[in-house]
Amino acid sequence: MADITVFLARQVRTMEASMPTAEAVAVRDGHIVEVGTLAAMTPWLDNYDHEVDDTFIDHVIMPGFIDPHLHPSMAAVLLPMEFTTVVEWDLPWSEIGAVNGRVELLDRLIELDADLEPEAPLFAWGHHPIWHGEIDRETLNEISATRPIIVWHRGYHSLIVNDACYRWMDIDLDAARRHPQIDVDKGAFFETGLGFAYRYMTSFLLGTERFRAGLDRMRQVIHHGGQTTIGDAAMGMYGFEEEWGHLKAVMERPDTPFRIQLMPFEMALGGEDDSDEAMIERVLSYPQRNTHRLRFSDHVKMFADGGFFAELLMLKPPGHLDGRHGEWMTPPERFEQVARSFWNAGLKIHVHCTGDLGVEMTLSTLEKLQWERPRFNHRFTFEHFGISSAQQVARMAEVGALASVNAYYVYELSRAFADHTLGYERASQMARLGSLERAGVRFAVHSDFTMAPAKPLNNAWVAANRLNEAGEVMCPNERASLDAALKAITSNAAYVLGLEDEIGSLRWGKQADFTILEADPYDVGAEGLRDIPIWGTVFEGEKFPI
Amino acid sequence: MTSPDGLVPVTVLGGYLGAGKTTLVNNLLTNNHGRRLAVLVNDFGAVNIDVDLIVSHDGDTISLKNGCVCCSISDALGESLDRVLALDPQPDQIVIEASGVADPAKIASYGYGWPGCRMDAVIVLADVETIQDKAKDQFVGELIIRQLRGADLVLVTKSDLVSEDALNSVICWAADIAAVPVTPVSHGDIDPKVVLDLSSFDLDAKWEPQTSHDADSIRSAEDMFETATLELSRPLDRSRLEEALALWPQDVMRVKGIVRFSEDCDCGAELHVVQRVGLRWSIEPTLPNTDLEDSGGRLMVVVRRAAVDATSLISGLVDG
Structure with missing residues (x-):
């Protein structure tokens, strides 16, 4: 087998501003050695045994899609x-x-x-x-x-x-x-x-056989959506060691064409029985378990308010349409205390927050922590980001926050929530991506699967169109641009996971993870994103057709 | 010492962070009330029990010499309930310490309907120094009010830390919101008969009406409440009892009894359990009880001393 494989394509979309398009990607040992034109690769090709693979000559190579938050x-x-x-x-x-x-x-x-x-x-x-x-x-x-x-x-x-x-x-x-x-x-x-x-x-x-069969279906779902990296945002919900055993058995196989970054669930609700120091020590010890595809890192999950689909979001006035109440998942004081310990230990904090009061509590905590002990490059990420205001987005930009947004809420819930939960104005502005983009807050979109289909192109389509299941466009000013929507499933999703040096775009040194499309999303435009057929993926240089 | 219906009563302790739930739990676990409690707690690390009282400490369960156990609510509350219900002997009562952000009325649904359980009461604790500020807090204010409104009894804690006037003003404020009995407590020192179910154990015991103590230290737990038991020689008039349960004032903290009703009532001669906690009351048919085979039953009340005369209160049910 040759040392270097050069994949030729009708178009390569690198998601790198320096060279947005290319015709070829050269790969060695699962990593990219060079992106560009075949001619420009001559210095490499003269020095190494190589083959040219033209399987994708009629296709478009994108960086492998990333869903940073699912379960x-x-x-x-x-x-x-x-x-x-x-x-x-x-x-x-x-x-x-x-x-x-x-x-x-x-x-x-x-x-x-x-x-x-x-x-x-x-x-x-x-x-x-x-x-x-x-x-x-x-x-x-x-x-x-x-x-x-x-x-x-x-x-x-x-x-x-x-x-x-x-x-x-x-x-x-x-x-x-x-x-x-x-x-x-x-x-x-x-x-x-x-x-x-x-x-x-x-x-x-939760019987082993049924659970593992379910996980195996999940394996197929992830590949089917064109994803090569996902984030498990609450690993261990049903028991840490049990899940770890199941994940290793089902996912860590040569035919699994993606990797999973794991955020442990156990301390997410405030860690009750443990001191903060013990929790931090545990978080930092988990990467010792890492396998090729299953990886812990220094990212931690916390929870502010309740679920969006379950309508348990905490809202600022005027609250829920029908007078019902949301729920805090962590007491605000406890939240602040644990967040401070994590922050001071240099961990990267991801916070589940769904309502504008949940966002407010999270944001005011982050502002306090930034005041006490300023940090750059902290990757503090607002997860889901259901209801928020433009003013909150401006403050998020000030303190360097990121967002990982379930844009799909707009598709399935905006009409129903307008009628039954929030009224029209707030419902139409859920998942406020346009404001994030204008304010320069980097954002990913995620599926939170099974809350939304694990199909990054579909989520990018919702983000860029804001069309709901009733056929209405909800708040066009909150649409993401096509470019931002595509970054939200590639380069910015990698950034949210802290993996931007490894995945998310195509350049020398990165993992050779590609999603192979039948059409160029920049040609197709926002309206057609979700209908672009996916040929399959390349994971660490190996082809995995769907 | 099982309860008359064979179900284990569940008491829920609610209230925001710092309200004093852990202090009360520590007290209940070590207090000499003669009941084997199973206490389910959220913050297992905070439970602080004298090592001399502990028989074993096994992961997330502490067993005490007095027969009480304390367990961590590790994953699901239901699993923890099943775990303590499976203990042999079964606990006389289960106490659930709700999380600081829980709506205790929601947790109470476990008490109502978990297999083997029966709801006793929702007791909500409020820190006298902070509760009114918390009730205005933008993040938790609404929750604080909701917690108080879900209570059967409210305990205003750390009452020794403020002046009499300040304490009374918080008690009135809380009573206004919760519309149930509100009582002060310091260092978790409260008469267990107020916070725990009056079990058949109490009902079977031969209670002597207690004579008045020195009334100086009105905030001492023992002196704050008075208990009286009425031995019933004949069946009660049901409508008269129902009227009393509905009308007795908030100074009546708890009522518990096993009674028979007069024959003109449709329910015949079967035994009924009578219960009132705060203002919520119920009368439910129950299994035959050999101890009470020949009597009309027994009724017990816990009242705020000096506010109500317990003996005359219950005697009124059978007079005339």
């Missing part, structure tokens, strides 16, 4: 389930159409019931009353009297089961009847009632 473990639980959401999913093993309306949902459940082997429980994820109306135990009994059916809320907010499921769970119905957030007659478990239901389901859902 393989949550996906491993969810991917073995059936998807019945109001939006479509293009998964490697099937194309799943949108399920819109109560009738469509019930028809889909009937189909699934007919297809599944007898006795197997039917877990259907994606129900949302806004689109699917109310479903109850009787509704599900009519679909099957013998198969356990579990209908799971899109935002993990509730689940609804039938009588066969009660039998399968062997549930204590007397206790369930006393629970204020379980309606036994309707078969419905809400919020804290979910914990009650999980009691009877976790051993099934």
Whole structure:
């Protein structure tokens, strides 16, 4: 085998300002030695045995896509389930159409019931009353009297089961009847009632075989989306050592065409039982475990307010449309204390924050820390970034913050949140990317999969168009430019993960990670981003077609 | 010492960071109240128990000589509940220390409906020095108010740190928001009968109506409350009891009893458990209890001393 492989392409998009386009990339031992024209590479090619690979002569080479924030473990639980959401999913093993309306949902459940082997429980994820109306135990009994059916809320907010499921769970119905957030007659478990239901389901859902099969599906999903690096933003949600074992078994294989940067979950909520020093010591010890594809680093995760899909965001006045309240996931004082310890230890802090009060708490903490002990290049990152104001964005720029944004919120939730949760003005301005770009705040977009499809081009498409599932453009002034949207899934996503010297653009010395497209996104333009077919990827110099 | 319905009562301790929950937990674990408590805590590291009282300290569980255990709420609250419910012997009562940002009324749903559990009360603690400022804080103000409104009883803690006037003003303020009994406490020193369920253990014990102590130190826990037990020789009039439970003032902290109702009531001669914590009350049918086979039952009240006369309060139910 030759020392150097030169990949020729119709176009190479480097995402490097010095040389935005090229025709060839020369690769040795999984790393790039030079990008440019074939002719300019002569000094290398004269000195080393080489081959020219023209597989991509009709294709476009982009830097390998990066999703800096998703959850393989949550996906491993969810991917073995059936998807019945109001939006479509293009998964490697099937194309799943949108399920819109109560009738469509019930028809889909009937189909699934007919297809599944007898006795197997039917877990259907994606129900949302806004689109699917109310479903109850009787509704599900009519679909099957013998198969356990579990209908799971899109935002993990509730689940609804039938009588066969009660039998399968062997549930204590007397206790369930006393629970204020379980309606036994309707078969419905809400919020804290979910914990009650999980009691009877976790051993099934987290069973090694099922979980690893789910992780393997996740492996396919990541490749399918054209990603060569992802960030696991809360590794160990279901138990650190268990997950570490599963990840090593399923992901650390020669045919896995991506790497995972892991942020441990355990101290994310304030680390309760440990001193801050002990937590920091542990964080710094994790990289000793690193394998080729699974890597810990010095990035840590913290949580401000509750989930966006679950509508638990903390809001400044005027608050939620219906007067409901969000939740703090970490007490603000504790948050500040832990953030200070992490900050002073030089760690890179990522904060889950979804509402403008969550952003405010996070931002005022960062401002305080910058005042106490100024740091440059600190990579403090606002994760998700649902609701914010332009004034907050200006302050983020002042203190050097980054953002990793779930732009997809706009697509799926902006209309529903305008009507039911926030009113139009705030809902239309969720995921404020235009302001970030104007203020010079570097941002990535992420999927938080399974919150959004793990398809970077789709997320970039939402970022650059702000078109929602109802077909409306929401706040065009908050659209990202095409260039910023593409940086958000390549160079800036690498920067958010602290890996910009290694991945995210194409130049000498970087990993030979490419995403191979059938069209040049700069030619196609913002409107067509999500429809660009992906040939596959190159991971560390090796081709992996989809 | 199981409760009359065979379910373990759950008490939730709520309140913001620094409200004094850990101090109260430390007290409950080591206090000589004769009950085997299982206390589930968020901040396991902060629990500070004299080593002489500890039998074993195993990872996230501390077992005490008095039969109490303290466990960390490691992952899911439900798992922790299952863990202590599986202890042999089963604890007499479970106390959950809610996280500082939890809505304790939400945590209470575990008490209502976890297999093997029954809800006792939500007790919310408020630091006398900081609660009013916190209630105006832009980040947690709304949460502080919500925590108080979710309480059955409110304890205003660190009461020794402020003047009598300042204390009273905070108590009135909190009572106004929470609309439940509010009582001062310092160093976690509170009569366990106020914060814990009055179990059948208490009901079975032969209580002598206690005579008044020296009333000088009104803030001492023992002196602040008075307990009275009424032995019922005949069935009660249900509507009269219901009326009393609804109307008794906030100075009545807790009511617990096992009673029989007169035959004109539809519910026949079966035994019922009566409970009131703060202003929330219930009457539920219960299993036969051999101890009380031949009697009309027993009713017990804990009241604020000097505010209400406990004996005359309950005697009123059977007079005439």
